[in-house]
Amino acid sequence: MEDTIAAIATAYGEGGIGIVRISGEKSFDILSRIFCTVNKSGNAAVNDGVNLKYKPFDFSKDMLNRKLTYGYIKKFDTDEIIDEVMAVYMKKPHTYTREDVVEIDCHGSIISLKKILEEVISLGARLAEPGEFTKRAFLNGRLDLSQAEAVIDMIRAKTDTGYDAALSQLSGELSKSVSQLRADILDILVNVTVNIEYPDEDIEELQYSDLQNRIDIIVQKLVDILKRADEGRIIREGLSVAIVGKPNVGKSSLMNALLREPRAIVTDIPGTTRDTIEEFINISGIPVRLTDTAGIRETDNPVEKIGIQKSRLSFEKADLVLFVIDRAEGLSGEDIEIAESVKNKKVIVLLNKSDLTSCVTDAEIGNLFPNADIISTSMESGEGIEKIKKAVYDMVFDGRIRQENSVLVTNVRHKSLLESALSSLKDAAKLAEIKESFDIIEIDIRNAYDSLGEIIGESVSDDIINEVFSRFCLGK
Ligand SMILES: Nc1nc2c(ncn2[C@@H]2O[C@H](COP(=O)(O)OP(=O)(O)OP(=O)(O)O)[C@@H](O)[C@H]2O)c(=O)[nH]1
Numbered sequence: 106m107e108d109t110i111a112a113i114a115t116a117y118g119e120g121g122i123g124i125v126r127i128s129g130e131k132s133f134d135i136l137s138r139i140f141c142t143v144n145k146s147g148n149a150a151v152n153d154g155v156n157l158k159y160k161p162f163d164f165s166k167d168m169l170n171r172k173l174t175y176g177y178i179k180k181f182d183t184d185e186i187i188d189e190v191m192a193v194y195m196k197k198p199h200t201y202t203r204e205d206v207v208e209i210d211c212h213g214s215i216i217s218l219k220k221i222l223e224e225v226i227s228l229g230a231r232l233a234e235p236g237e238f239t240k241r242a243f244l245n246g247r248l249d250l251s252q253a254e255a256v257i258d259m260i261r262a263k264t265d266t267g268y269d270a271a272l273s274q275l276s277g278e279l280s281k282s283v284s285q286l287r288a289d290i291l292d293i294l295v296n297v298t299v300n301i302e303y304p305d306e307d308i309e310e311l312q313y314s315d316l317q318n319r320i321d322i323i324v325q326k327l328v329d330i331l332k333r334a335d336e337g338r339i340i341r342e343g344l345s346v347a348i349v350g351k352p353n354v355g356k357s358s359l360m361n362a363l364l365r366e367p368r369a370i371v372t373d374i375p376g377t378t379r380d381t382i383e384e385f386i387n388i389s390g391i392p393v394r395l396t397d398t399a400g401i402r403e404t405d406n407p408v409e410k411i412g413i414q415k416s417r418l419s420f421e422k423a424d425l426v427l428f429v430i431d432r433a434e435g436l437s438g439e440d441i442e443i444a445e446s447v448k449n450k451k452v453i454v455l456l457n458k459s460d461l462t463s464c465v466t467d468a469e470i471g472n473l474f475p476n477a478d479i480i481s482t483s484m485e486s487g488e489g490i491e492k493i494k495k496a497v498y499d500m501v502f503d504g505r506i507r508q509e510n511s512v513l514v515t516n517v518r519h520k521s522l523l524e525s526a527l528s529s530l531k532d533a534a535k536l537a538e539i540k541e542s543f544d545i546i547e548i549d550i551r552n553a554y555d556s557l558g559e560i561i562g563e564s565v566s567d568d569i570i571n572e573v574f575s576r577f578c579l580g581k
């Protein structure tokens with residue numbers, strides 16, 4: 106925390122502008138050594154015939170706190186101009202990190218950005234670690250841990266829904282709910298503790314039934330929040346969907362139809378797709394990673410064999426399998442074998458080529474997949490495409506209407522902490538039921554309190570903090 110840190114805050118590659126960001130004690134000093142404002146005639150430097158002379162930089166006069174100032178960045182030692190920029194300094198504590206911060210907006214060229222960063226580093230800053238700016242914001246109390254985690258979720262969000270969930274977490278919605286639950290638990294905890302420590306004093310005696318009721322109310326709230334956590338995880342991380350089936354049934358045609366572009370090669374030759382193809386689509390706000398796979402069959406072709414192995418890996422990892430069957434051809438042994446290997450997954454069965462005469466009966470499919478959604482599709486006519494999207498959506502939201510205003514837990518770390526709080530409270534309720542002594546019950550209630558505390562970053566270890574921020578990008 107003592108070091109002054111610096112990083113390129115904008116994405117690598119070509120861009121209109123790029124930003125170098127500096128935070129810490131030395132920020133202003135570093136800027137004053139490399140920044141020069143222009144003189145009256147608009148030049149940063151005047152050639153006096155022998156040397157370039159720069160207008161001396163005066164922090165108090167030439168630049169105002171939080172106001173962008175036009176000028177140049179030069180090399181500290183040789184005075185060579187690096188870029189024409191807008192720069193700003195922001196005094197602590199009203200900054201992102203709550204430290205002194207400098208931002209230099211230069212041209213969005215990686216060369217310019219690197220040169221400026223090198224200069225800044227040579228003057229005593231050190232390269233920031235991923236997420237270190239936000240980590241400082243957290244450690245200096247500007248954000249709690251769940252809000253800090255929302256920052257990277259916003260940056261990475263792939264759909265509006267994911268973005269909205271992250272924004273609501275950043276604005277403290279989750280923190281508020283968690284803090285309220287903790288306050289309720291603390292209330293109980295105080296009561297329990299008083300009864301342990303001063304059992305003989307003239308204080309209101311805690312009734313076991315009352316204790317149980319109060320715990321149950323919190324348990325119910327946790328259950329409600331957790332109900333939607335799977336939905337939240339998918340909104341944040343995306344749903345992985347594998348298109349699976351034997352060769353030539355229309356898997357790649359489906360991939361193309363969902364993407365609305367001819368991404369995968371389609372031919373009438375069985376075994377066309379050799380390698381898995383992954384693309385991203387947005388289904389009503391759900392980010393979906395869609396994988397087209399090689400048709401699964403017995404083969405001696407070594408290339409196809411590798412492709413089929415990859416197909417199997419893809420559907421094993423997938424959250425959902427779209428199992429495509431050629432209904433014009435009828436069910437074959439291959440279909441039945443594949444059906445067997447995906448039987449433990451969530452499956453939507455697609456009876457494809459419905460524009461042709463069907464050789465598959467509903468009863469046959471019903472026998473093979475007693476529990477799966479079955480949709481009749483045609484990649485020729487487009488039949489069923491909207492139904493597939495709706496089935497995927499319904500699967501994620503489980504038939505529920507999306508509640509825009511309730512807290513959505515999107516992060517697995519939060520989910521598992523909520524679960525452990527829940528299980529501690531359930532244990533406490535059970536102990537209260539059998540009238541166990543208060544000092545035993547207190548342990549479970551305290552555990553629940555601490556678990557919830559970890560979500561917002563109270564009572565959290567350095568390891569967890571480091572782990573959270575290591576997943577950030579550089580410069581944030
Ligand atoms: N009539 C009709 N033909 C289709 C339909 N869907 C796909 N086809 C045709 O079926 C053939 C195979 O389609 P693909 O999409 O390449 O099949 P695939 O399952 O990816 O095949 P592999 O990559 O070999 O596993 C192509 O000639 C498609 O034009 C459909 O709904 N109706």
Ligand SMILES: [Mg+2]
Binds near residue numbers: 357358377398
């Ligand atoms: Mg294919």
